[in-house]
Amino acid sequence: MRVTQVESIVLLGRYQLVRVHTDEGVTGVGEVSPMNVAVTHTLVEKALAPLVVGQDPADIERIWHRMFHTPYKLGPMGAHLEAIAGIDIALWDIAGKVANKPVYDLLGGVFREAPEVYASSMQRGMTPKVEAERAVSFQEQGYRAYKIHSATPWMYDDGFDQTLDTVREMRAAVGDDFDILVDVNNSYYPHTAIKIARGLEEYNTWHFEEPLAAHDHDGYASLAAAVDIPIAAGEQEYTRWQFRDLILNANIDILQPDVIKCGGITEFKKIAALAQTFNKPITVHNTQPTVGTLAHLHLWISTPNCVYPQEYNIEPHPLRDEWPIWQEPVLVENGRMRAPDKPGLGVELDEDVVRKLSQIEDGGRP
Secondary structure, three states: OEEEEEEEEEOOOOEEEEEEOOOOOOOOOOOEOOOOHHHEEEEEEHHHHHHHHOOOOHHHHHHHHHHHHOOOHHHOOHHHHHHHHHHHHHHHHHHHHHOOOOOHHOOOOOOOOEEEEEEEOOOOOOOOHHHHHHHHHHHHHOOOOEEOOEOOOOOOOOEEEEEEEEHHHHHHHOOOOOOEEEEEEOOHHHHHHHHHHHHHHHOOOOOEEOOOOOOOOHHHHHHHHHHHOOOOOOOOOOHHHHHHHHHHHHOEEEOOOOOOOOOHHHHHHHHHHHHOOOOOOOOOOOOOOHHHHHHHHHHHHOOOOOOEEEEEEOOOOOOHHOOOOEHHHHHOOEEEOOOOOOOEOOOEEHHHHHHOOOOOOOOOOO
């Protein structure tokens, strides 16, 4: 079997899928993080596809190495790894279909039957009262945790911030048997992060995500040493070597790789093994609730240290809610998700919807 085409599919002008075709008619699908689709679309089609076409799709490690090292001056992070991720996930989808097994079986089999997920909000600026009401609504739907974004990203202590007021009101509304997670997207200087973290500890907040600049490993180490609340980070790291530095230098408590950013399933498994070596849990970064979540789901099922509830985007998403791109959606039931037991990732795209959405510019509607 040989790869005949690597197809980058941009939907609604801002979401990117990758489909890998073979000469035996087996195809696989992956997803790329939608941070900068114009760049990653070009990377897939111009830089990476020529390296993959003609290869045996079963040689996943060799293809990953080829995609990573041949265009090495693109740098070991960001758009390059995100583009690799889309192709890599599609290759694992093909591998599962050829073996007639779900991807999780190829990754070591079932470690947990139905991983738990937490409700992750992507909105900002809502009042503490509204956030508390949302938390109660998700609690009633069967979720046992909710994450807020409560400050201006990268504000360096100078911007919108209602973190403590929001968490105080949420805790009063949901009681003690519901976890609250806080993500402030690199908002604070170290001394402020320590103050906020100590305040969050009073309300039994579960994890405190990316309070500092992503590159401030010394600041993270000092923060982790000063407080008891678990510090989480990793959505801006893309390789096992960067996660090594998060562990050894930043002393992060909870690691957050994202399969559609960190080079796909192949690199995620290496990051997970590294994390387990240092006894670190993983709570993934996961904002795309279709193919990206599905790839994560196979990893959650098969990876021992994906032990806590994993992230799930509960905000309206066009590819899941308005124009579902898959024939049999995989959705949350009572706060948990089950992966399909079909070969590969376990779902097929709705070709009519994909064709329609691929013709729409950013901001347009079918």
